[in-house]
Amino acid sequence: MSARDNILGKLKAAPVTPVIEPDTAAHFARFASTASKLELLKHWAAAMRSVKTEIIWVTESNWADKLAARVTATNLPDLLVSDTPHGTKARAALANSDVTVKVFDRPVDEWKESLFNDVSASLTRCLCGIAQTGTLVLWPDSKEPRTMSLVPPVHFVLFDTQTLYPNFFTAMDAQQWSAGMPTNAVLVSGPSKTADIQLTLAYGAHGPREVIVLACLPEGVNPTLLEDAA
């Protein structure tokens, strides 16, 4: 008998208990936020900022310039982008700067040490956002690999605010994640952190020290609406 057979055999021999089917959807419907889209976005921004995330309000037409401005303003020497339309756009915006733009275009195994040692910032997009917890959902793929959002100390995320969901359940449900998951998906809520030393919060544990979100608003939405004190 294999360990597998032994374990399953013991479990199957155990008494059967009744199954009560919980209604997860009903729970999240019951406690769903009634906030407007704008209010949800404000809540999302506040939650992300509370965990040291920087938010830059952008639009489809100006995000690349704002990214370039932010990269040069803090003298980041380089930026890692993906071989994607938004990667290309970022590259173009930085073409006339001193910033070295690198493209993640070959297997990590060929340049792992360099990825760790020579890259200071990266840009990726994200699948969607979650308002309740101040979260972005990363959905890496063959064009935009997993380590891009993990290894470089500064991570820029391009976020289409139209894809903001009230909570984790609504995001997962609306996008039917259960039909099939990618190799890896990650919920990110701020830069990496730890409180393992005497419960003192410190940012920049192992992953990015800084997360900067380029939050893309529809044309015509005034970002100041999102910044009032209310």
Place this chain on the structure above:
Amino acid sequence: MSQHTVTLYPSRQFKDNARSALGDTELRHSLRTAMDFLMAKRLSAFPDENELETLRTLGETIRQRCLAKLPTLLEQLEAKLTANGIQVHWAETPAEANQIIQGLIDRRNGKLAVKGKSMVSEETELNHHLEAHGVTAVESDMGEYIVQMAGEKPTHIIMPAIHKTKAQIAKLFSENIPDTPYTEDVDELIQIGRKALRHLYMKADVGISGVNFAVAETGTLCLVENEGNGRMCTTVPDMHIAITGIEKVVEKLSDVVPLYSLLTRSAIGQPITTYFNMISSPRKEGELDGPREVHLVLLDNGRSQAYADTQLRKTLQCIRCGACMNHCPVYTRIGGHAYGTTYPGPIGEIISPHLLGLENTSDLPTASSLCGACGEVCPVRIPIPEMLMRLREESQRPANEHVAHPLRGQGAGRTGKESIAWRVWKGVVGKASHYKLFGWTASHLRALTPVNQPGWTQNHVPMKPAAKTLHQLIKEREAKRS
């Protein structure tokens, strides 16, 4: 080849350990401060009591549904993971799990493993096993990194180094990490750890991690963390080995939503952790990074014993948040090391007897005043005090008494002296005439009350009966009135 055997005899040392912890004022202060902080944080994370209680009920129902279907879900998980390209291994004992993991590493001639936080690997003492077989396993969670450097075990399942002061850690780092000056600045200490470990991620042959939820529906391994070391271990090395207990499987992807919320809010009072990492396959054709091999080791190690009994099965509902220890007045005073087990505190008291046998843990179920604080905060409503009483019963049950699901070490806590004492007690208290006679004698002979009452007079003046019992006072009053 010698095999590292796991030998833990917590019960033989528990009382001594507890006594020495109680005398350590620095430890007592660290623990009290930390637990007060964590309790306050949890409270602030659940501002709406109605939402909290509803969510706890949902979490409990989900965990119970998953346990009710456990064998089927494990098979489904295995099939789904296999289809996704993740290889599944089964281990009945810690030794088997260690052998499997070592075998996988040996196949690639691996020498360096980086580890994300995994309490199950603590359970199997995997690091020692690998070390003995030429594989260096480095803990990468900051707290785990610290306790490993100190040659200790975690004292808390969420906050492994909660017992250490920053001064102690500063000393440890300066003495163990080359070119490191002494600093008590926490940010600097974390940056020292970050630098040392990032260097290792890129060199490691294998990454080892635990699993918070294994989703049968999609074949997904979910990892909860703040630091990013878990993502490093599961993303950067070419091989990822995850190890978890068989009870960690959940049926649906949507099950993780409430459980994850309960976990982070109960554990540390955070609405969410920095990362929720969902892994469903190794690197696919055309992908540019991620491990080419992913393995999952499913460990039983006594869990099936708890499963066999429908009452004790509730122990397996646990999602390892640690709230029970944060709220436990015993844990707060003695810390995790005193228990001598992988899982300390209330959850440790109820899971360890299944992992190690009552013969090795018989002091643990009694190490509780049954105050109920643990059960009150448990996010999945495990009735921990009820479990403790049941384990006390099994520990006191004669070893040769036949029961449907005997626990390993049944009767281990039973002593002739105590059994006789309870029989005498029953004889006195269980019969009205005997009890009245006892009351009369106790009150009339109160002058002869022993000055030394074992256990009691260590902390108290002797228990002395009143001059008259309530029975006598009432009888006298009635006599007067009639």
Place this chain on the structure above:
Amino acid sequence: MTANTPDSTVSGKPGYPTDVYLFGTCLLDIFMPDAGMDAITLLEREGIRVHFPMDQSCCGQPAYTSGHPKEARDVARAQLGLFPEAWPIVVPSGSCGGMMKHHWPTLFAGEPEEALANALAARVVEFSDFLLNTLDWQPQDQGQPAKVAVHTSCSARREMNVHKTSWALVDRLQHVERVVHDHESECCGFGGTFSVKHPDISGAMVADKANSLQNSGAVEFVSADSGCLMNINGKLAKDGNTRFAGKHLATFLLERTGGKS
């Protein structure tokens, strides 16, 4: 058996009981019987007839929580026949009340006495709960102004869910200021046999509890549980403290309202 048949007429309020049983509990019976008498006096003063079945002894809790349910069951069984009338069973202890209300049904599950145990359990009421919520006790405080701390037993707090009733009763005393002590919700470390099986840990717990009660600014403390009282008072006395001690809630309430001269 009837402890007393008061002359006063029973309140005409609907749902207001005319008779109750008192389950005195073994600890109170032997170690602090005055508290039992004080509870009776308080109830009688509200016009209730208090019945004290003389054959009562113990709820069985000590054996039950020590892993000896058979012995516990035998002792509990001896109590089951003592409460034939449908009156409330008032228990001046949260932990014994918790045993009867919440653990007797488990203890007798599948036994011939199951239905009887369930029926009795349903009638069990903790003393402070009864005084506050059934009788709506309205005291006339005759004492001097005083600051008092309240220690609620864990069973009262978490099993019987009556931790706020003792507070509320004390708060109804016009000249008493209830002070909150540090870590008020934390266990005093008694836990029945826990206190003798793990005296080091239990001792550390009761030392902290005694300290925080003393540092609360209160002149004394009250509790509705004799186990906790014996534990904390026993510790205070062991440390040579003669000025600060705890009282049973019943005794305290009676003293404040002129019932003890």
